[in-house]
Amino acid sequence: MDHRPQAWGRPRDDVYGAYDHSYMQDNGPKQNTQQPIVTGTSVIGIKFKDGVVMAADNLASYGSLARFTDVKRLRTFADSSIVGFSGDISDMQYLDRHLIDLSLSEAYESPDKPRLNAANLHRYLSKLLYNRRSKFDPLWNHLLIGGLDDNGEPFLAAADLLGSTYSAPSLATGFGAMLAQPIMRRYVPDEESAKKLSREEAINIVKEAMKVLFYRDARSLDSYSLAVVTKEGVELKQDEKLEDQSWAFADRIKGYGTQTV
Amino acid sequence: MFRNNYDNDSVTFSKLAIADMTIVSSSPQGRIFQIEYAGEAVKQGSVVVGIASKTHVGLFAADLGPRGTKQRNAEELSSYQKKLFEIDEHTAIAIAGLTSDARVLSNFMKQQSLGHRLTYGRPIPIHTLVGMIGEKAQINTQVYGKRPYGIGLLVAGVDENGPHLFEFQPSGMTEEMVAFAIGARSQMARTYLERNIESFADCSKEELVKHGLRALKESLVQDKELTVENTSVGLVGLKEGPNGRSSIEPFKLYDGFEVKSWIESASESQGGEGEGEGDAAAGEGMEVDS
16 A cells, blocks of 8 residues: 555555546646636726716626625725726735735835825736746736825826727726726716716716616626725725616617527 | 954954954954945945925035045045936935945936836836835845945935925834934034024025035135035925925925025025024034034
């Protein structure tokens, strides 16, 4: 009888023949992330005159399975910025831990007031993402960063897994770029109209857009997080529910699934 | 027996009692001699002064030729040594000690400042920058085969928390200061600064320069004057920006003819202050820092 640890739990050679070890060997090159596994869907954000409103639902999907229904995808930074994560959830958790470290070291450097504003944070995260994609080991996320810039003006910008960055008065990632962005863009086509938008209007637009996303995005959820950033700080609500849903339009949709038209 | 202070590794206690090697290498007091010798290099360098107010930081340097003060044989053959260096838009250093070591640190600081701008899109906080050179210098005092930097620095800069002045020593010690002077005969300048410390916080840019140059003058040897050739002034600060926020007034180095008006303004109002003159003369008799 073979008592060596590597033989533990294995079929006995003398009974079943030689054991095939080949499956244990890692032949072939090392593989980095090829695709996201557990994913979060759209994040949407809109600028208004005093700040930024951002929202994302609380779902983490495993493929098409709604696997985790209580995953918060908006996080505050130094009580002055908000980061919204879509894409891979484990990479989001990695970034989250990274941002905790960053905010701690910032707090040691200047305990009295936060000095990394949203614009600084966005720059930092985009460099981080670009650095990882350059190692061919990307962090599979699309981020929105909201807050205030160097001049105290509202700031909203995106950073994606390639390290690309862009900015607009309203932004959405993932499916939201197709479904929510046109709705928000009706209200804030340019910076001037964002400067006129009130806080309540901005929140209502975002709530409306989240509802449309829940109607049409099959990887979404009706419970979501909503954050408002102004110079007073971040107001983050993580257990919002979609209100006044109306599925009347669904009747008229034909041509999908098992329906016979 | 053969005795050479500079031959030993920078170790405090040597367990071996080598014949005739006295307390030079091992110090029961816990002193590390190499660091103290590096400190001597700082004291050989010509004097630099730094003062911080609520809005500005000033660096002031008078280079008095090779070796700072006394023997000046090659003086006419060499130009005056540059003492103030811009690191970034918002920060600068004044050096006393081995210039070549200062160059290493200054290059390092420039790289870090630039890197910080690239990754964060903001000027590096002064505290962060000073922490980096402090750490770098400390490693040099502890690792086999390395030696401490023979350089003292005054680091001036502004960030979101306002103007800052830091002292840096070869040991890796860094400390924030209201006003300070390092280099040859700097004790006289420090005495002047101590006497006037209460007034610095509310100083205007012009008053800051007056104080800085007067402090410099205290440290001069008797036959030396502050001239356009040997004096430089550096200023960095905050100014009123758009919508009430303060923005950075970039570091400006006044060298050569640009420093002329500063020197004149510092000397013209000094007539009434007989006390300062007397003190400088009294200081002449003392052997300080050498």
